Amino acid sequence: MLRTEEMLLNVGPQHPSTHGVLRLVVRIDGETIVEAEPVIGYLHRGTEKLAEDLNYTQIIPYTDRMDYLSAMTNNQAIVLAVEKLMGLEVPERAEYLRVIVTELNRVASHLVWLGTYLLDLGAMSPFLYAFRDREMILNLFNELCGARLTYNYMRVGGVKWDAPPGWIEKVAEFVRYMKEKLDEYHGLISGNEIFLERTRGIGIYDRETAIRYGLSGANLRVTGVKWDLRKDMPYSIYDRFEFDVPVGETGDLLDKYHCRMREMAESLRIVEQAVESFPESGPVMGKVPRVLRAPEGEVYAAIESPRGELGVHIVSKGKDKPWRLKFRRPSFQNLQILPELLRGQNIANLVAILGGIDIVLGEVDG
Amino acid sequence: MQVSMVLGPVLLMLVVLLFVTYAILFERKVLGWIQNRPGPNRVGPWGLLQTVADVLKLLIKEDVVPRKADASLFKFAPVIAFVPAFAVLAVIPFTDTLKFSDFAVGLLYYMAISSITIIGIMAGSWASNNKYALLGGMRSAAQMISYEIPLVMSVVGIIMTVGSLNLEEIVRAQKDVWFIFPQFVGFIVFLIASVSELNRTPFDLPEAESELVAGYFVEYSGFRFAFFMLAEYVYVFAMASLTTVLFLGGWNAPFGLTFIPPIIWFAVKFVAIVFFLFWLRGTMPRIRVDQLMQFAWKVLLPLAIFNIFLTALFKELPVIGNWY
Numbered sequence: 007m008l009r010t011e012e013m014l015l016n017v018g019p020q021h022p023s024t025h026g027v028l029r030l031v032v033r034i035d036g037e038t039i040v041e042a043e044p045v046i047g048y049l050h051r052g053t054e055k056l057a058e059d060l061n062y063t064q065i066i067p068y069t070d071r072m073d074y075l076s077a078m079t080n081n082q083a084i085v086l087a088v089e090k091l092m093g094l095e096v097p098e099r100a101e102y103l104r105v106i107v108t109e110l111n112r113v114a115s116h117l118v119w120l121g122t123y124l125l126d127l128g129a130m131s132p133f134l135y136a137f138r139d140r141e142m143i144l145n146l147f148n149e150l151c152g153a154r155l156t157y158n159y160m161r162v163g164g165v166k167w168d169a170p171p172g173w174i175e176k177v178a179e180f181v182r183y184m185k186e187k188l189d190e191y192h193g194l195i196s197g198n199e200i201f202l203e204r205t206r207g208i209g210i211y212d213r214e215t216a217i218r219y220g221l222s223g224a225n226l227r228v229t230g231v232k233w234d235l236r237k238d239m240p241y242s243i244y245d246r247f248e249f250d251v252p253v254g255e256t257g258d259l260l261d262k263y264h265c266r267m268r269e270m271a272e273s274l275r276i277v278e279q280a281v282e283s284f285p286e287s288g289p290v291m292g293k294v295p296r297v298l299r300a301p302e303g304e305v306y307a308a309i310e311s312p313r314g315e316l317g318v319h320i321v322s323k324g325k326d327k328p329w330r331l332k333f334r335r336p337s338f339q340n341l342q343i344l345p346e347l348l349r350g351q352n353i354a355n356l357v358a359i360l361g362g363i364d365i366v367l368g369e370v371d372g
Numbered sequence: 373m374q375v376s377m378v379l380g381p382v383l384l385m386l387v388v389l390l391f392v393t394y395a396i397l398f399e400r401k402v403l404g405w406i407q408n409r410p411g412p413n414r415v416g417p418w419g420l421l422q423t424v425a426d427v428l429k430l431l432i433k434e435d436v437v438p439r440k441a442d443a444s445l446f447k448f449a450p451v452i453a454f455v456p457a458f459a460v461l462a463v464i465p466f467t468d469t470l471k472f473s474d475f476a477v478g479l480l481y482y483m484a485i486s487s488i489t490i491i492g493i494m495a496g497s498w499a500s501n502n503k504y505a506l507l508g509g510m511r512s513a514a515q516m517i518s519y520e521i522p523l524v525m526s527v528v529g530i531i532m533t534v535g536s537l538n539l540e541e542i543v544r545a546q547k548d549v550w551f552i553f554p555q556f557v558g559f560i561v562f563l564i565a566s567v568s569e570l571n572r573t574p575f576d577l578p579e580a581e582s583e584l585v586a587g588y589f590v591e592y593s594g595f596r597f598a599f600f601m602l603a604e605y606v607y608v609f610a611m612a613s614l615t616t617v618l619f620l621g622g623w624n625a626p627f628g629l630t631f632i633p634p635i636i637w638f639a640v641k642f643v644a645i646v647f648f649l650f651w652l653r654g655t656m657p658r659i660r661v662d663q664l665m666q667f668a669w670k671v672l673l674p675l676a677i678f679n680i681f682l683t684a685l686f687k688e689l690p691v692i693g694n695w696y
Binding site for chain 1: 403406407408409499503504507511571574576577581582583585653655656657658659660661662663684
C-alpha cells in the first residue's frame with residue numbers, strides 16, 4: 007500500500023464536535039487515525055477540593071455544574087450519599103418528585119445526545135427537533151425550581167420545593183407528547199440508510215474490554231452487560247416501578263443509538279407510573295437538623311446517571327463538612343476507552359465514535 | 373455587434389445573482405420549515421433582504437490572508453473556482469429563443485468547464501497552509517473527480533438516443549417523451565452524482581464542519597469566502613438547469629398545456645430540482661468519505677454503464693425502439 011507522511015492534527019479544544027473543551031491530539035495517515043490521545047483539563051474547577059471547604063448543603067449547587075446536562079441526577083448522587091451517611095429518611099412525596107425529575111432529566115440529556123450526535127453525522131434537523139422537545143422538559147423544571155440548567159433542587163432529606171399546582175398533570179401530558187415524538191425520531195433516523203452506514207459495525211468493543219475500562223451506562227450495556235444501578239443496587243424508590251434495562255448485542259454505534267432511544271422510552275414509562283401513584287399530599291422535606299453534622303465514617307453512594315454510574319465517596323470526620331470527597335464521574339471513566347476505539351479508524355468516524363460515548367466535559371474535568 | 377449580444381449576458385448575470393440571493397433565502401426558509409423554525413425574518417419583509425445584508429456584511433469585513441499562506445494563490449483561488457460556474461451557463465437553453473450559444477458540443481463543454489472549479493478549491497486549500505483546509509481540499513478533489521465519471525457516463529444514454537451533444541437538440545428530442553422515463557436509470561445516477569458534484573448534503577464532505585471545522589475554505593473570510601459560496605450556488609443554478617434540459621424536457625410543456633409560456637415550464641421544473649436539493653439537506657446525515665468513493669465506483673459507475681447497455685439494447689427493439 008502507498009504510504010503517506012503522517013500528520014499531527016489537533017482536534018479541539020475549540021472544535022465544534024468535541025462537545026466541549028476536549029482536545030484530541032490525533033496522528034493521521036491520510037484520513038486514517040494512527041493514534042489519538044485525549045488531553046483533558048481545560049474545564050477543571052477542582053470541585054472535589056472545593057467541597058472540603060463547604061458544608062453539605064453548599065456542595066449541591068457545585069454538582070449542578072459537573073454534568074450540566076443532567077444536574078438533577080448529580081444532585082441526587084450527593085444528597086443520597088449524605089443521607090446514607092447520616093441515616094436520614096426521605097418523605098415519600100419527595101422520593102416521587104426525585105424520581106420524576108431525574109427520569110425527565112435523563113430524557114432531556116439523551117435528547118441533547120441524540121441531537122448533537124446526529125449533528126456530528128451531518129444531519130441538522132434532528133438536532134432542532136431534539137432541542138424543541140428538551141425545551142419542554144426545561145420549562146417543566148423551570149416551573150418546579152426556577153432554573154433551566156443548574157437546578158439545585160434536591161436537599162439532604164428531601165427536595166427544596168413542592169410541585170406547583172397542576173405541575174404533575176403537565177408532566178403526564180408531556181409523557182404522552184414525548185412518546186409520539188420518539189416515533190417521529192425513529193421515522194426520521196432509524197431507517198435512514200446513510201445513518202445506518204455511518205453507525206453499523208463501528209466503534210465495537212466487547213464486554214471484557216468494557217468492564218476492564220470501567221465503563222458504565224449505555225456504553226457498558228451495549229456490549230450485552232445488563233447492569234443498571236436502578237435495578238442492581240436499588241436506591242430511592244425504583245423498586246416500585248416496572249421498567250426494563252435495554253441492552254445491545256454488538257456494541258456498535260447503532261446499538262448505542264437504539265439503547266439510548268429505548269432508555270428514553272423506559273424513563274417515560276417510569277415517569278408515567280410515578281405520576282399515577284404520586285402521593286396526594288405530604289411533606290417534601292424530612293426531619294433534618296438545621297446544621298448537618300455527619301457522623302464519623304465513610305460512605306459510597308452511586309446512582310445511574312444518563313451517562314452511567316455516578317458515585318460519591320465521602321469521608322467524614324464528624325464535622326459539617328466532608329473531610330474528603332470524591333466523585334466517580336462516568337464521563338471521565340467512559341472517555342478512557344477512546345484511544346483504543348479510534349486507532350485505525352477513518353477520521354470521519356472520530357466524531358461519530360466520540361459522540362457515541364456521550365461525554366460532558368464538565369464532568370470529565372470535574 | 374448587436375446591443376443584445378452585450379446586454380444579454382449582463383442580464384443573465386443579474387438573473388443568476390438574483391437567483392443566488394434568493395436561493396440562499398429560499399434554502400434557509402425551506403430548512404426552517406422542515407426544522408420547525410421561522411428562518412430569516414428580520415431584515416426586510418419576510419426576511420427578503422437577509423442575503424443582501426449578509427453580502428454587505430461580507431463585503432465590509434476585514435480581508436484576512438494568513439501570514440504563512442501562499443498569498444497570491446490564496447487570493448486567486450476563489451476566482452478560479454467561481455469563473456467556470458458562470459461560464460457553463462453559456463450553453464444552457466432556457467427556451468427556444470432565450471439562449472446564448474447554440475453550441476454543437478454544449479454538453480461536453482459543460483462537463484469540461486465545470487470540472488475546472490476543483491482546481492480553485494484545491495489551490496485555495498493548499499495555499500491556506502492549514503491542515504483542515506488541506507484535508508477538505510483533498511477530499512473535494514477525490515470526490516469531484518470520482519463523481520465526474522458516473523455523471524458523464526449517465527448522460528451517454530441520452531447522447532446515444534439524440535445523436536447529438538447539442539443541448540437544444542436534446543430538448544427538442546423530448547417533445548413527446550421526457551428522458552426521465554426511458555432513461556430512468558441514467559436519471560437516478562445523474563441526480564445522485566450531481567448532488568455530489570455540487571458538494572451538497574449528503575455528500576458535503578469537503579465542508580464537513582463537524583469533522584474538518586469548515587473544510588477547504590476554513591481560512592477564507594469576508595468576500596473571498598463569499599466567492600466560494602457564490603460559485604456553489606451558481607452551480608446549483610447551472611446543475612438544476614442542466615437536469616431540466618437533459619431529463620425533464622427543458623421548456624417542453626407536458627399534456628399539451630402549451631398555452632403556458634415555455635419559460636414558465638422551465639422555471640417550474642427548475643425550481644422543483646432546487647427544492648429537492650434543499651429538501652435533501654434538511655433530512656440527510658452526511659456520508660463517510662470512503663463510503664462515498666465506494667458508492668461512486670461500485671454502485672453509480674456500474675449502473676451508468678448498465679444504462680448505456682440498456683439504451684443500446686432498447687434502440688434495436690421494435691416498438692420500444694421508437695422511444696430511443
